[in-house]
Amino acid sequence: MAQQRSPDQGFTPSIEKITVSDRRILRLKGGWNLRGLSTDSRSLREQLKAYARDETWEWDIRDVAALDSAGAFLLWRAWGERLPDKLQVRPEQASTFSRLQQWSARPFEPIVRQPKPVGERIRGLVSAGTDHLTSLVSILGQLILDVGHLLRHPSDVPWREISAAIHETGGRALGITALVGFLIGIVVSYLSSLQLQAFGAQIYIVNILGLSIIRELGPLLAAILVAGRSGSAMTARIGVMRVTQELDALEALGISRSLRLVFPKVVALAIALPLLVVWTDAIALLGGSIAAHFELGVGYYQFVTKLPDAVPVANFAIGFGKGAVFGLFIAVLACHFGLRIEPNTESLGNETTRSVVASITLVILIDAVFAILFRNIGL
Numbered sequence: 260m261a262q263q264r265s266p267d268q269g270f271t272p273s274i275e276k277i278t279v280s281d282r283r284i285l286r287l288k289g290g291w292n293l294r295g296l297s298t299d300s301r302s303l304r305e306q307l308k309a310y311a312r313d314e315t316w317e318w319d320i321r322d323v324a325a326l327d328s329a330g331a332f333l334l335w336r337a338w339g340e341r342l343p344d345k346l347q348v349r350p351e352q353a354s355t356f357s358r359l360q361q362w363s364a365r366p367f368e369p370i371v372r373q374p375k376p377v378g379e380r381i382r383g384l385v386s387a388g389t390d391h392l393t394s395l396v397s398i399l400g401q402l403i404l405d406v407g408h409l410l411r412h413p414s415d416v417p418w419r420e421i422s423a424a425i426h427e428t429g430g431r432a433l434g435i436t437a438l439v440g441f442l443i444g445i446v447v448s449y450l451s452s453l454q455l456q457a458f459g460a461q462i463y464i465v466n467i468l469g470l471s472i473i474r475e476l477g478p479l480l481a482a483i484l485v486a487g488r489s490g491s492a493m494t495a496r497i498g499v500m501r502v503t504q505e506l507d508a509l510e511a512l513g514i515s516r517s518l519r520l521v522f523p524k525v526v527a528l529a530i531a532l533p534l535l536v537v538w539t540d541a542i543a544l545l546g547g548s549i550a551a552h553f554e555l556g557v558g559y560y561q562f563v564t565k566l567p568d569a570v571p572v573a574n575f576a577i578g579f580g581k582g583a584v585f586g587l588f589i590a591v592l593a594c595h596f597g598l599r600i601e602p603n604t605e606s607l608g609n610e611t612t613r614s615v616v617a618s619i620t621l622v623i624l625i626d627a628v629f630a631i632l633f634r635n636i637g638l
Contacts, residue, residue, distance in 0.1 A: 271295055272323075272330070274306055285310055287320045291330030307337035317345035320352060331355045395595055401517045402525060402591075408518070420523035428489040428524075429531030433538060435488065436481055440539040443476060444468065444546030452554040461555040465562055468547040469570035477540035478578045479626055482585035485532055486618035490593040493524055494614040497597025498607040506598075516598075525590040532586030533579050540578065573636050581629055588625065589618045 272289040289295055296303070310316055320326070320334075335356065342356060375383075409416050451467045497520060500506050509516055544566070551557040596614035600606050 271298060272303060282317060283315055284317045284319055286322060288322045290325040291323050292325045292327040293329045296329060296333065304333060304337065307334065311337050311339065318343050319347040321347055321349050326352055326355060331359060335359045395591065398521060398591055398595055402522060405518050405522045417519060417523050420519065421527050424523050424527030425531050428485060428528050429535055432485060432488060432535060436484055436535055436539045437542045439480055439484060440543035441546035443480060444472065444543035445550045447471060448547035448550035449554060452551060461557060464551045464555055464557060465565045466569040468544060469566050470574060472543045473540050473570055473578050474574040477543055478536045478581040478585065481532060481535045481539045481582065482589065482622045483619055485535065486589050486622060487615055489528065490589045490618045491611050491615050493590065493593035494597040494611045495607065497594060498600035498610060501600045502602050502607065521594040524594060525587060528586035528590040529583050533582035536578055536582035577629065577633050581626065584625060585622050588621055592618045592621060
């Protein structure tokens with residue numbers, strides 16, 4: 260019975276030494292490619308170097324079954340990056356080595372990055388800023404047109420998309436906002452109690468916690484957490500739709516990207532973030548009351564009953580309004596950067612990062628504007 264031959268048998272690279280009269284020939288056989296060299300390329304490299312040192316050898320590679328760039332480069336390095344004087348090759352093999360020869364002859368030119376002039380960099384920043392501003396104004400204008408269209412055609416309101424976005428941006432963010440708010444309440448209460456004890460004004464911990472959390476810290480913390488969590492997710496999802504050509508499919512089907520993608524996210528975040536602000540305020544005040552009870556001896560009932568007198572309702576309205584404005588601009592920025600993503604993974608990561616950074620920066624700027632505009636209200 261004949262022995263069955265292995266599929267790789269005869270494809271393993273080998274070196275055969277032949278002596279004809281006074282000629283010493285090295286005949287290469289098998290597959291000198293990635294598949295063949297994956298078996299034992301190190302030993303082959305050592306053999307080739309040892310044979311290449313003796314210039315009396317003649318090289319014959321015409322019987323090589325397969326030669327790719329990996330095998331050619333292995334031989335090229337063993338030969339000292341030059342062709343031997345005595346070499347027999349086939350024409351197609353000669354073209355492979357000629358390309359290696361041209362590549363080796365190319366001089367190395369280090370890349371020198373010349374810094375751009377200051378004027379050119381400023382023009383680039385102004386141009387990029389103008390481009391972003393134009394795109395944002397375009398998105399806001401399209402949202403206004405969508406609102407007008409939905410007022411005339413209420414049946415076109417994307418209720419499912421809005422409901423799903425509210426659950427995603429609001430419902431799933433309850434845990435992280437509660438945790439951060441609770442810890443911030445404890446920290447603010449503990450640090451404030453150290454100063455109040457020195458002046459015997461322990462009861463004013465309610466004023467400090469209520470005003471700082473309800474007016475400033477609650478809306479700001481909720482907005483920053485949502486910008487990092489939900490805003491980045493919005494940008495990434497729109498970017499994935501760009502990569503998978505789903506946005507192009509929507510255009511081909513005549514479906515409005517603004518009405519089905521941007522509008523539901525903006526409405527959902529403008530509704531969910533104010534509610535998250537109230538939730539964060541409540542949990543942060545709970546954490547602050549616990550710390551005040553253990554550090555200053557302020558009772559929970561005393562804390563709750565004094566809070567409405569210490570903090571006017573206007574502060575709650577300001578914080579609630581901040582949440583709506585923060586949610587609107589976070590969603591608009593997330594969609595803006597998501598629609599700018601190009602169909603590649605590098606752009607997806609870069610634009611998602613820019614979305615988070617821009618959203619957090621804008622939240623802080625808007626908070627500063629609110630502080631200036633309402634500085635005489637609720638204080």
